[in-house]
Amino acid sequence: MSTRIHPDGLERCSWVTDDLIYLKYHDEEWGNPNRGQQQLFEAICLEGFQAGLSWITILSRRHGFRKAFHDFEIAKVAAMSQQDIDLLMQDPGIIRNRAKIQSTINNANIVLNKKLNLVELVWKFELEDKESVRKEFEFRSESAESKALSKELKSLGFSFVGPTTMYALMQSSGVVKDHATNCFRSG
Numbered sequence: 001m002s003t004r005i006h007p008d009g010l011e012r013c014s015w016v017t018d019d020l021i022y023l024k025y026h027d028e029e030w031g032n033p034n035r036g037q038q039q040l041f042e043a044i045c046l047e048g049f050q051a052g053l054s055w056i057t058i059l060s061r062r063h064g065f066r067k068a069f070h071d072f073e074i075a076k077v078a079a080m081s082q083q084d085i086d087l088l089m090q091d092p093g094i095i096r097n098r099a100k101i102q103s104t105i106n107n108a109n110i111v112l113n114k115k116l117n118l119v120e121l122v123w124k125f126e127l128e129d130k131e132s133v134r135k136e137f138e139f140r141s142e143s144a145e146s147k148a149l150s151k152e153l154k155s156l157g158f159s160f161v162g163p164t165t166m167y168a169l170m171q172s173s174g175v176v177k178d179h180a181t182n183c184f185r186s187g
Contacts, residue, residue: 002180013180021059031185034173040118041111042072044153045104047169048160049095055168057095064093069104077108103159110157125149126175142167143176 003011006018016026034040046065050058058065068088070076088094088101111118125145146167153161170176179186 003182010184011182012185013178013183017056019056022056025059027185030172031174031177031179033175035119035123037118038072038074040122040173041074041077041108042066042069043169043173044107044118044158044161045069045072047165047172048103048107049097049100050168051100051160051162051165053095061094064091068094074108074111077105078112080105080108100160107158107160114156116156121152122149122169122173123175125170140167143170145176146170 002014004014004016005011006016006023010027012023012026016022034043042065046058046062049065066072068091069080085098085101085105089096089098094101110116125148127145142163146169147163149170150161150163150166153166167176171178177186
């Protein structure tokens, strides 16, 4: 089943629980076109932190992540030091995974030093024929496009950007239209 009806009577994608954070995220954010450099950087970082965890775990700590990583201002994140990493390893407001923290800082440095336009880079993997995707809707964890995006980001030096993680990024950022056909947001 790709959708379910929630207590408020709305039919939503089946992955959405009754948690208010999840409902708000699905109804107001997930799948909306994300075309901001800083916002896409945040999304890449949060998807990386999510690897191996549930998305609700990340959503419930998003405020903490934004505080810890200077609202994901790329230059400020790139300037973070080993001392900052040590402090973040003690911050209960985020996921305290040293490799993921270092990855966030490393990825910021790559964007800054290579003067990358994340909007152009991510959105060039948008499917041209979105209607064929809608007719053949199915939940999946990756696509040829997410594999290609992952490969390109890895070639630039990014980490925590595997094909499944990048597919989740593409879904959440509206690059892929993946609301279930009967979801009230699918239009």
